[in-house]
Structure formats: C-alpha cells, structure tokens
Amino acid sequence: LWEILSEYQPRTVEAIQKQIVTHIEYTLARSRFTIDHHSAYMATAYSVRDRLLEYFNDTQQYFNEVFPKRVYYLSIEYLLGRTLANALTSLNISGVYRESLRELGFVLEDLYNQEQDAALGNGGLGRLAACYLDSAAALDLPLWGYGLRYNYGMFTQSIIEEKQSEFPDFWLSRGFPWEIERLDVVYAVNMYGFVRKATPAELEDGYKGKFVWEPDMEVLAVAYDLPIPGYKTNTTLNLRLWQSKPSHDFDLMSFNRGNYTAAIALRQECENITSVLYPDDSTPQGRELRLKQQYFFASASLQDIVRRYRKSGRSLLEFGQYNAIQINDTHPAVAIPELMRILLDEEGLPWGEAWAVCVQTFAYTNHTVLPEALETWPVPVMEKLLPRIMQIIFDINCTFLSCVRKRFPGDESRVERVSIIAEGHTQLVRMAHLGIVGSHAVNAVARLHGEIIQDRLFRDFYEMFPKRFTYVTNGVTPRRWLLECNPYLSHVITDTLGSEDWTKDIEQLCRLKDHATSRKLQQQWLMAKRLAKERLILFLKTTQLKDDPNPPTLDPNAMFVVHIKRIHEYKRQLMNILQVLLRYLRLKDYAELVTGTESIPHVVPRVIIFAGKAAPAYTRAKEIIQLIVSAARLINNDPVTRNSLVVFFVADYNVSKAEILIPAADISEHISTAGMEASGTSNMKFALNGANIIGTYDGANIEIAEEVGKEKLFMFGANAKEVEDVRAAYARGEAETIPTDLDRVISFIESGALLSKEERARGITGAGAYRAICDEMRSGTDYWLVAHDFQSYIKAQAQADRAFANPKAWTENSINLTGGMAHFSSDRSVKEYADRIWKVKPCPVPGQT
Ligand code: 26Q
Numbered sequence: 001l002w003e004i005l006s007e008y009q010p011r012t013v014e015a016i017q018k019q020i021v022t023h024i025e026y027t028l029a030r031s032r033f034t035i036d037h038h039s040a041y042m043a044t045a046y047s048v049r050d051r052l053l054e055y056f057n058d059t060q061q062y063f064n065e066v067f068p069k070r071v072y073y074l075s076i077e078y079l080l081g082r083t084l085a086n087a088l089t090s091l092n093i094s095g096v097y098r099e100s101l102r103e104l105g106f107v108l109e110d111l112y113n114q115e116q117d118a119a120l121g122n123g124g125l126g127r128l129a130a131c132y133l134d135s136a137a138a139l140d141l142p143l144w145g146y147g148l149r150y151n152y153g154m155f156t157q158s159i160i161e162e163k164q165s166e167f168p169d170f171w172l173s174r175g176f177p178w179e180i181e182r183l184d185v186v187y188a189v190n191m192y193g194f195v196r197k198a199t200p201a202e203l204e205d206g207y208k209g210k211f212v213w214e215p216d217m218e219v220l221a222v223a224y225d226l227p228i229p230g231y232k233t234n235t236t237l238n239l240r241l242w243q244s245k246p247s248h249d250f251d252l253m254s255f256n257r258g259n260y261t262a263a264i265a266l267r268q269e270c271e272n273i274t275s276v277l278y279p280d281d282s283t284p285q286g287r288e289l290r291l292k293q294q295y296f297f298a299s300a301s302l303q304d305i306v307r308r309y310r311k312s313g314r315s316l317l318e319f320g321q322y323n324a325i326q327i328n329d330t331h332p333a334v335a336i337p338e339l340m341r342i343l344l345d346e347e348g349l350p351w352g353e354a355w356a357v358c359v360q361t362f363a364y365t366n367h368t369v370l371p372e373a374l375e376t377w378p379v380p381v382m383e384k385l386l387p388r389i390m391q392i393i394f395d396i397n398c399t400f401l402s403c404v405r406k407r408f409p410g411d412e413s414r415v416e417r418v419s420i421i422a423e424g425h426t427q428l429v430r431m432a433h434l435g436i437v438g439s440h441a442v443n444a445v446a447r448l449h450g451e452i453i454q455d456r457l458f459r460d461f462y463e464m465f466p467k468r469f470t471y472v473t474n475g476v477t478p479r480r481w482l483l484e485c486n487p488y489l490s491h492v493i494t495d496t497l498g499s500e501d502w503t504k505d506i507e508q509l510c511r512l513k514d515h516a517t518s519r520k521l522q523q524q525w526l527m528a529k530r531l532a533k534e535r536l537i538l539f540l541k542t543t544q545l546k547d548d549p550n551p552p553t554l555d556p557n558a559m560f561v562v563h564i565k566r567i568h569e570y571k572r573q574l575m576n577i578l579q580v581l582l583r584y585l586r587l588k589d590y591a592e593l594v595t596g597t598e599s600i601p602h603v604v605p606r607v608i609i610f611a612g613k614a615a616p617a618y619t620r621a622k623e624i625i626q627l628i629v630s631a632a633r634l635i636n637n638d639p640v641t642r643n644s645l646v647v648f649f650v651a652d653y654n655v656s657k658a659e660i661l662i663p664a665a666d667i668s669e670h671i672s673t674a675g676m677e678a679s680g681t682s683n684m685k686f687a688l689n690g691a692n693i694i695g696t697y698d699g700a701n702i703e704i705a706e707e708v709g710k711e712k713l714f715m716f717g718a719n720a721k722e723v724e725d726v727r728a729a730y731a732r733g734e735a736e737t738i739p740t741d742l743d744r745v746i747s748f749i750e751s752g753a754l755l756s757k758e759e760r761a762r763g764i765t766g767a768g769a770y771r772a773i774c775d776e777m778r779s780g781t782d783y784w785l786v787a788h789d790f791q792s793y794i795k796a797q798a799q800a801d802r803a804f805a806n807p808k809a810w811t812e813n814s815i816n817l818t819g820g821m822a823h824f825s826s827d828r829s830v831k832e833y834a835d836r837i838w839k840v841k842p843c844p845v846p847g848q849t
Contacts, residue, residue, distance in 0.1 A: 077126030081655025137230030208348025221300030320360030735780030
C-alpha cells in the first residue's frame, strides 16, 4: 500500500501538473480547456491537500501508537486566514508549485488571492489560537485544536455613507478544500429537560451515576478536520471543528409525532447553533444561543477526548496524566462541569476522584481585565438549558466555598467575592471563577497583565492558590508573519545570516544586530521596505482608490503609519485621529507662511492608515470609525496638504489584509490606555517586520521595550499605576483642563468642518454625529485618558518625525527591532506552555522530511 501511495505523491513539475489537471477534471468536474483562476486555485489546493493528508495520517497513527501525553486546545475562535501559502511553505514546496503553475499559465501569487479568509474569530484571541497551532506543529507537540465550524465567520465590513455596515461572511460559498468531513465522527449533545434520581432498576441495569438527565433536545456534532502542517517537519496536527445538525432519533420522539412543521422548526434550531460567530469581543451579551454554542462545543470535544482515551484501556483515574486541556478564555469553561458530568454520570467515578482529575487536566488562559468583558450567565438561563450542568456547578461551588470558610473563618464577604455564583436579583454564574477553581493553572498573556490579575482582578484567588497563577507572554508565528507575508525582508535576512535556519530557530534572528550598522544591509533593508510599500500602494490603488476621480499621490518615501486592530475606546483610535487632525491644522498654518510650493518643506510626509471592525452594537466605536472616515475625506481632498498628509480607513480588515499592511509600515500605533490591553500581538508582528512602535506602557509593549531597549521605540503616556491615580482623581470630581492643542481640534470638529455634503444639505450644523465624542473630550474626566495623555502623545509623534528624517539611523534601528524579536515568536510561548503548564514533550514523527 505504501508503495502505491508514494507513487501517487508527485515530486516533479510534470507530476504536479498532472495531479492539478486531474483535480480539475475529476474533483472539480471542469473542462481542462476552460480553467479560470478560481478552479486553478481549487485544484492546486486539492493537490497540496493530498500531500498534507499523507503526513496527517502518519502523524495521527504515530500518536496512537506511542500514546504520549496529549494537549487539547479548546478555543471558540480560530482566525486562520488563508491556507495555501502556509501549507506550501510548511511543506517546503512553494518553488516547485510556482514552476508547475507557471507552465500551466498561472502565477502562484494570483492563486493565493483566490482564497477567502477563514475568519472564524474576532481578533487577537482567535489569531493567537491560530499562531499556537502553527507553533505546536512546528515543535512536534502532540496537540489538537478543537473549535466550531461557523457557517458565517466574522462579518464583512463596508463603509457606506462614511459609516460601518455589516454583511454576512458566507465563507464556505465557493467551497473550502482544506477540510475533511467526518460524517462518522458524531456525538449527541443534550439540552433542556430535567434531572431526576436514577431508579434502583436503572442502577441494577448498570447505570453508573446517581442522576439522570432527561433532555428535551438532542443535537448532533459532526467533526470537520483541518490538517495543520508543521513547518519543515513530518508532524501535521489536527484542528477539529464541530458543526451542529439535527438528530434523526429526535424527530421520532413522541411529542413531535403528527406535528410536522414543529419538527422542522426544531431541526432548524439545531442547525442554528453553529450558524454564526458572535462578533463582539468586549461586551458579551448573555444570549442563550451563545451559551448553546459554548456547551455544544465543550460537550462534543470532551466526549471525543474521553472516547479516544478510553480506547487505550487506561484507567480514568490517570486521565490527567495523559491529557492536558487548555481553555482559551472562559468561552469553553463549561467543559469543566461537562467533564465532571461524564466522569460522574457516565463513568460512575466518585465526586472527589472526578474533581481531582478535572483540576489536574484543565488550565485556563485569561485574556482581559475589562470587567464588562468577564462572562457571566444568569442562573435561570443555565438551569433551563443545562439543568445537570447547573447542578454540578452548584455542587462545585458548595465544596469550594466550604474550603474558603475553613481557610478564612468568619470572612463572609470574601466568600461572597470568590463564589462562582454572584448573588443578586438574578443569580449569575461567573465563568472566570469557574475557570480558576477548576484548573491547576491560570495564566495571563503578558507580564503586566499577570500582575494586574494577581493584585486586582483575582486577588482573593491569588491569596488562596498562589501557585496556580502565572503568565505566558503571547507570541506570533514567524512563518506567517515574516517568512510568508514579507518575502522581501525574509530574503534579506536569510542572505545576511547565511541560512534560513532563523525560520525555525528564531534565536538566530539576534545575529541581525551584529550587522545593523552595515551599509550594505541597510540598503537592502530599505529596499525591502520599499517593495512592501509599493505592494501596499498597488493594493490601495486597486481597492480604496479604484473609483476616486482625483486620487492623492502615494509616495513610497513617505512615513507609513499604521493603526490596525479592533475598534475600541480603550485602544484609542480616537486619540490618533485627533492627533492627525491637529497635524492637518498645523500643516495648514505652515502652508500659509510658505505659499507657492508644491509640498510643504521640512515636513515628513505621512501616509496614515487605519483599519478595524467595530462590534455591531458598539455605538461609540462606530462613531469613531465615522470620524476617521470623514477626517480622511476632508484631509485627502485638501490641495494644500495632500502631498504631506494622506489618511485612509481600509475597510474590512482581516488576516490577509494584515499581511499586506504590516510589512509596509514604518511605524505602528499601540496606544491603549495603560492597564487595559492584556497583551496585544500585532505590536510583535510589526516590530518583527522592522516597523517601529508608538506605544504606551501597556501589555506586551513593556516587554518589547525591555527586549529592544525603550530608547528604540516611541513610548509615552501614563503607566498603569498613574492611570489608576488619575481615575481616582476624576472620581473625586477633580476634572483636568484639556490641553490647548486638543481644545483646538475639538473646536474644529464643533465648527462643522467634518460634516458631509449630505449632512450640510439636511441642515445639520456643529459637531453633528461627533457631539458625544466632543462633549466627552471637553469633560476633563474621560475614562480612557485621551485628554490626559494627549500632550505626551504629540511629543512622541514629533520625536518620530525627527527620527525618520535620518534614514541611516532609522534603518539601523529597524534592523535592531527585528533582531530583538526572537522572544516574541509563538514557538517560545508554546514551549513555555508545554514545559510549565501542560508538561508535555515533543513527539516527532519519524520518516523523511
Ligand atoms: C464572549 C462572550 C460572548 C460573545 C463574545 C465573547 C468574546 C469573544 C471574543 C469575548 C472576547 C473575545 C476576544 C477577546 C480578545 O481578542 N482579547 C485579546 O486577546 C489577545 C490575545 O491574548 C490579547 O493580545 C489582547 O490584548 C486581548 O484584547
């Protein structure tokens, strides 16, 4: 059999061409005489997939033989982006495929653009999960990801009349060639109904638990597997995504009989569960459907994991020695009571033993300190949907609280603070508390975040379980975020270091610093940046500016400043656009003095790019987008400034757009109010690509500054401690007077300068849609400290202008930034998780690489 297979796998250009054409003919059933770009992409993808599957099957078989301790990464989001380039790079076969396609009349890079992003995530948390899969595979770790196969991913953003509009992202519409449908891997997940005691007859019959859940609804979970290739290794891991579907048994249940339409409606309800990714990343709304998603996900994954383990014949008491489960934020935290349910009701373990297994198995990552982002579920909602799970959570809480009372006798206010159940008009289940109590490790995602969690957010828990708390600073995969997205710089780096080893052994990057002053490297470095900028300019011309009758000229020598991430008040895109408006007004002042020249002398021209999505219900974030878009319209149409300042809001930010934007940046903005951004990960991607950072002392910025030297970045603003003090002063009623520069910008907006033609025609005057923003800025107590940090931000921007005017020093600095980023590779992060939290070792799959 092996020989038959190895003959099937093409190694030469001719053989690859044959396979691609075969897929066009027999898989896509298209005529080989009318191949368009999309079919060429699909056929190429199927051909690459064939090769992936060989590694995939070998890997899974090897894991089953060796039976190492395994890790399961549970995340309700994976922001994967595109797969083709990534798979070709991992398998190290881009060259031969490029050649094969060239002879068939296609450019490989054109085919990349045929692929729709898989956007099964909101932002940082989902992209982190995707980076960690890439690193785990590259490091040969025996890890699987579990997730949901949403029919609609992250919404598509359009800007209509200067405002965000959302459209459904039906990413599967043209087919998704990378997945393997497993109609035979199916689990039933129960919902609704009631719990009763097991009858003596049932117990005699072999029922192992004490309680029986009589559900009112049964949903099936079907597995879809996505191979995750390891870079230059035989290991190919699995991302198993669940899709919901109705169960046939359920149709036949008595209460449906004779009511055909009701039965169909119920089937619909089942299918709905994995319909759509919830697009909020900060203020979760406690929707029942979201809880259904979470439980459906947790239950299917846990059933699958337990079944796999049981097949080995080992004792469930040793489950935690062979399985580590990481829960990515609290979204999958119901997995904890679900494992308890399986162990108690289905396997008949006593409570104490089941609980020990749970705590040994689970670990929980926290990604946020914003109180409004901590998940809670109303007890009545959970009780109705998951009666047995709710009962188990109450039991967990009861046991836990009696421990607390023993440790801190008489301290009832502490008991109330740490309880998994928040008391009140309606009781709430605090999912973070459940995560902490049910895990042996709780980790933050950067050092400052870890400190905040221990000292503030979860202080009471830290006092009880100091050893549980730790942090693992986030990282990003250098494959996607340098090697693939920036071929220009990658060539220069490989050339300078004399080998491509840095792509796998990231510490090699440090050696770049030895060459930072080399003239030759500096020139190559500048050229690489220029090529990335040209690529971005081309992208902007063919998208943004396609229908612009009078587009601004885009100069690759200008300073490219990029601010891309979810739109949120704490990320302070508002502070940036206000600063841009100030820059504009100052340019106008200056131009009045030096009339008659094409561009304004002694000014560093800037191209400023914003991108990001606002949660559909987040009004303020949407106002901020509108402000950016209208400011861009005003600025880009002003003949006086247009050679010195151009502003874009790039619509529909996603992973593949990030891959174009990040390599082209000279500077990136990471300016969150200190203490609010748990880590940030795009800061790492930018610096890895040699872009500088204008940033606050927040999240991973602090560690980046430490690693490269803070004098190399443009750091500014109040630190986390100062933010607390300022807010305390505000709370005492001590408002600040707003800085003159900010006052000037706000007055400008209030003068009606940003109103659109339509708004003017409708008779709107003054600040218009920006009334609330202006008022908040004028209050002198704005919660996100935009006014407080404004002056030091302007100073940091001015420093950046001065530094950019010296290309030699700038480039040297840029080389040192890339050279200092080894620590922020997700290979390092995942190694830390493996050593300190999961206690798993690599399990390299033998064979030829
Ligand atoms: C929860 C319940 C209901 C609906 C939605 C949600 C939900 C979904 C997504 C809540 C939060 C998120 C995403 C959070 C997120 O992306 N956090 C970011 O995680 C990154 C990786 O650790 C950090 O770098 C960022 O600092 C953090 O903001």
